[in-house]
Amino acid sequence: MNTIRQISLISLILSSSAFAADLALHGFVDARYGLRTQNDPNKGDKTLEELRLQLSRVWYQDLFTATVRSDFLFDGVANNHDQLNLETGKGPVDLREMNVQFTPVDWMDIKAGRQILTWGTGDLLFINDLFPKDWKSFFAGRDEEYLKAPSDALFISFFPPFASIDFAYTPRFDSDRFIDGERFSYWNGAALTGTDLKTERQDEWLEDDETAARIYHTFEGMEFAVYGYDGFWKTPQGFDPVKGKNTFPKLSVYGTSIRGPLAGGIARLEGGYYDSRDDRNGTDPWAPNSQARLLAGYEHEIIKDLTGSAQYYIEHMMRHNEYCDAYPGPSGTEADENRHVLTLRLTQMLLNQNLTLGLFVYWSPSDQDGYLRPGVSYKLTDHWLMEARGNFFFGEHNYTFFGQFEDNSNASLAARYSF
Amino acid sequence: MKNWIFAITTLAVCNGFALTVDEIVEKANQAAYYAGSDGQADVKMVITDATGGERTREFRILRLNTGAGSQKFYVYFKEPADVRQQVFMVWKEVEQGKDDSRWLFLPALNLVKPIAPGDKRTSFVGSDFVYEDVSGRALWEDTHELSGETETQYLIKNKPNNPDAVDFSEYTVAIDKTTFLPVKAEYLDKNGKLFRRVEAVKIETIQGHPTVTESRVEDLARGGRTINFFSAVIYDTGLKESIFTERFLRRPPREATK
Numbered sequence: 055m056n057t058i059r060q061i062s063l064i065s066l067i068l069s070s071s072a073f074a075a076d077l078a079l080h081g082f083v084d085a086r087y088g089l090r091t092q093n094d095p096n097k098g099d100k101t102l103e104e105l106r107l108q109l110s111r112v113w114y115q116d117l118f119t120a121t122v123r124s125d126f127l128f129d130g131v132a133n134n135h136d137q138l139n140l141e142t143g144k145g146p147v148d149l150r151e152m153n154v155q156f157t158p159v160d161w162m163d164i165k166a167g168r169q170i171l172t173w174g175t176g177d178l179l180f181i182n183d184l185f186p187k188d189w190k191s192f193f194a195g196r197d198e199e200y201l202k203a204p205s206d207a208l209f210i211s212f213f214p215p216f217a218s219i220d221f222a223y224t225p226r227f228d229s230d231r232f233i234d235g236e237r238f239s240y241w242n243g244a245a246l247t248g249t250d251l252k253t254e255r256q257d258e259w260l261e262d263d264e265t266a267a268r269i270y271h272t273f274e275g276m277e278f279a280v281y282g283y284d285g286f287w288k289t290p291q292g293f294d295p296v297k298g299k300n301t302f303p304k305l306s307v308y309g310t311s312i313r314g315p316l317a318g319g320i321a322r323l324e325g326g327y328y329d330s331r332d333d334r335n336g337t338d339p340w341a342p343n344s345q346a347r348l349l350a351g352y353e354h355e356i357i358k359d360l361t362g363s364a365q366y367y368i369e370h371m372m373r374h375n376e377y378c379d380a381y382p383g384p385s386g387t388e389a390d391e392n393r394h395v396l397t398l399r400l401t402q403m404l405l406n407q408n409l410t411l412g413l414f415v416y417w418s419p420s421d422q423d424g425y426l427r428p429g430v431s432y433k434l435t436d437h438w439l440m441e442a443r444g445n446f447f448f449g450e451h452n453y454t455f456f457g458q459f460e461d462n463s464n465a466s467l468a469a470r471y472s473f
Numbered sequence: 474m475k476n477w478i479f480a481i482t483t484l485a486v487c488n489g490f491a492l493t494v495d496e497i498v499e500k501a502n503q504a505a506y507y508a509g510s511d512g513q514a515d516v517k518m519v520i521t522d523a524t525g526g527e528r529t530r531e532f533r534i535l536r537l538n539t540g541a542g543s544q545k546f547y548v549y550f551k552e553p554a555d556v557r558q559q560v561f562m563v564w565k566e567v568e569q570g571k572d573d574s575r576w577l578f579l580p581a582l583n584l585v586k587p588i589a590p591g592d593k594r595t596s597f598v599g600s601d602f603v604y605e606d607v608s609g610r611a612l613w614e615d616t617h618e619l620s621g622e623t624e625t626q627y628l629i630k631n632k633p634n635n636p637d638a639v640d641f642s643e644y645t646v647a648i649d650k651t652t653f654l655p656v657k658a659e660y661l662d663k664n665g666k667l668f669r670r671v672e673a674v675k676i677e678t679i680q681g682h683p684t685v686t687e688s689r690v691e692d693l694a695r696g697g698r699t700i701n702f703f704s705a706v707i708y709d710t711g712l713k714e715s716i717f718t719e720r721f722l723r724r725p726p727r728e729a730t731k
Contacts, residue, residue: 080554112558114730150581155724163724170583199581213720272719275574277587315572319589355591406522406697407599436528436553472554 080473081108081123088195088466091446096239096248101464102194103130110151123151131237143188143203143231150204165209170202171222173268174281175313175322177399178414179367181347182281182309182326184266184288185222188231193238193459195429195443195466203231217271224264224285227256229302232289233459241458243293243383253290254299262286276314281326283307291342292332303332303341319354336373339380344372353399359407363399368392387453394420408433416456423449423457439470497627497653498612504653506544506609508682509708511537513728516701520600523696529553530598533729537712542567545717546608549729556598560722560729567611578722585722594640601690601699606671625650641669652676652683668694680708 088102110123125148128135138145153167174183178201191200205228212219233240234251242251256262264285271278283306290300309326325348333341351365371377374391381388395418402411410431417424424447431441444465449457492500518530531552537545548561560578572590579586593605614634621628627648633639641660648655654676660669675687684706691698716726 080557082554114727119724163720170581172583199579202582211720218720270719313587315574315587315590318572320587353589355589358592358595361589361591406520407596408528433555435526436555439555470555 079109079111081110082470082472083107084197084468084470086196086466086468088443088464090461091444091463091465092461094239094248094461096246096461097237100131101237101462102196102466104128108150118154118156120154121151124149141206141228161213163211163213166207168204168206169209171205171207171209171266172202173220173279175279175311175324175351176349176367177351177353177363177365177397178416179349179365179395179397181324181349182268182279182283182307182311184264184283184285184305184307186228186230186288189233189289190231190237193233193445193462193464195445195464195468197470203228217269220268220270222264222266224266226259227262227264227286227302229255229286229290230288238459238462241453246452246458246461251290252299254294254297254301255290256286256302274314276312279311279313281307281309281311287330287342293340295340301340303330305330309347316352317354319352322349322351324349336371336376337380339382343374343377346370346372351397356400359403361399361401363397365395365397367395367397369395383453387451390420392420393455394418405432418454418456421449421454421457422451423447423454425456425459437471437473439468439472441468441470442466443468494617497648498617500653501648501655502609502612504683505655507538508684509538509680511535511710511712512706512708513710513712514703514706516703518598518600518602518699518701520699521697528599530556530600535712535716535728537714537717539714542611544608545714547717547721547729549725558725560725562717562722563608564717565608567609569611569613573608576719576722583723585719601669601692601697602701606690620645626656636663644669649683654683654685662694668692674700679706682708 084106086102086104088100090097090099090101105128107126108123110121113120127146127148132144134144135146138147140147140149149168151168151170153165153169155163155165157163171185172183174180176183180187185205186203188200188203205222205224206226207222207224210221234253235247235249239246239248240251264283266281266283268279268281285305286302287305288302290302292301292303293299294301306329307326308329309324311322311324313320313322325346328345328347330342330344332338333343336343347367347369349365349367351363353361353363356362369392371389371391378388395416398413398415400413403409404411412429414427415424426444426446429441429443431439433439442465446463447456447459449460451457513533513535516532516534520528520530529552530550533549533551535547539545544565546563546565550556550559558580562576564574566573575588575590577586577588578584594603596602597604597607615631616634618630619627620630627650629646629648630643631646632643633641636642640662642663642665644658644660646655647657654673656673658671659667662668669690669692671690672688673685674689675685677684677686684703686703686706688701689698710728712728715721716728
């Protein structure tokens, strides 16, 4: 994009941010640029080239609270400014929130509309949180808040004395914003490719819906929760060989978690059973197998202003023999029966907490792959933040979860002005 | 109530027929951290670093006494922009062997995150105040001694019972004999050198409670300082304990947003 256009766009956004402050609008202007740290034969060098304006406004009324928060984006990598799809976030507008929250009776809250939904105990690992994620943003080094994609949902919470109950109804399936060749190359089942992943997504209102529930209670400082989900695999893990398109097979998840203080830190344990309803006996080569997933984690302050956190995670395939017998891909690229992942997070705060050094590591000894996320951010003033991030993938094989992204490893720089 | 921001909790014996040690310690602790059955205040924090760079924090703080020394705090951030609408919640415990529980709510992720208890001498939101200044230091953590007395003040020297857990070797607190508010605290480092001073700059009586409405902390070793301004201080508003739960982290109550 040419420099003059870029400068005029920046000045337009900055002047509109001054105007926004007068209207009790808040938000930020965020510029990011990222490059691959090696060649990718399937993709260009740039992983990020964007200028983003976020505006938000909250109205606190006696009977309700209304929230609108939206991003306006120039994205020089996706280059899809002529498209506008609020559902997938493609194009120049990414509507993050537009909802109304109210309390019809004092034991119930309702939030309706576009919203970010989160629950569960994992740290950048998700078992019972089946709300949409944005893996493209995560891998490209956008702010961590963008890992969560919005849901269009009705969220009802009940607060009887014995527990709290959350119920999320999404009338039309919201998939993850998954790796589809737009920005990153991926393993397509036979080879690495950067071409668009063709998918067929269920999109009938009220029919292709998702329901998620959580019941939780805190007792003696320990938080106990049970979860349920009925919907679809959030990434296109199925395949329709007739149409040649990837699909989102049916999925139900049942799980539980415990979280609380332990020996001066926070410990957590979470498990879930992934019931892949389109392939319960594990013999369908075009639908994923059922799984059991478990994670255990512990966080502790190591020394003053340095916090460490570690997790162990396992994904167990329920019918591995049947899966191997039916496996359609090249021999030797089958998934293991158990996928083990270890994570480590280190966060160091310096200079009055204005400088943050962070590192998050995923490492899978079974897949022999991993993903390093180092980052440095510095708050120059109360308004200005500068940061540098890395997203480094490594792996022995092209077909494992992180290994397939090795050529997508990237580093990025960002500046953000918040108002 | 802003007195809890002002961190001095301890006292010692005085002479003659006056109050006993326990009575004075208890009275000062009550005056500094427990006024009323609950309280709220708007806090503006101005942080100046050694080079003169200035940052500000603005938040509403709600506090409820929940009995036997335990308290619950709800801190709702308004400024700066990058932390706006974040909530920090503490369930404070004073019983020996019990840790405080802390949570952070991040609105952009709609995430409620328990925080590992951690070092209480860590900076609170990047200021020169530490967590312990905000919620108080348990009385049993120090040994108290009356080191001097003037017409208006008791001077109390406090030595930590577990010196390895803190960044000071001792601190001396001046306590007003009338209000029992701690008005000045000076901290000595491990070499006995003065490195930190906390002062009550302005005191007003609000609903019958002597209340620090401006406090200042100076980092004499590094040269920074932080000034807290308290406004809209109200006691006994009838805060409900249910506010201090995950429900109201995700959905800040009117008491925090109004």
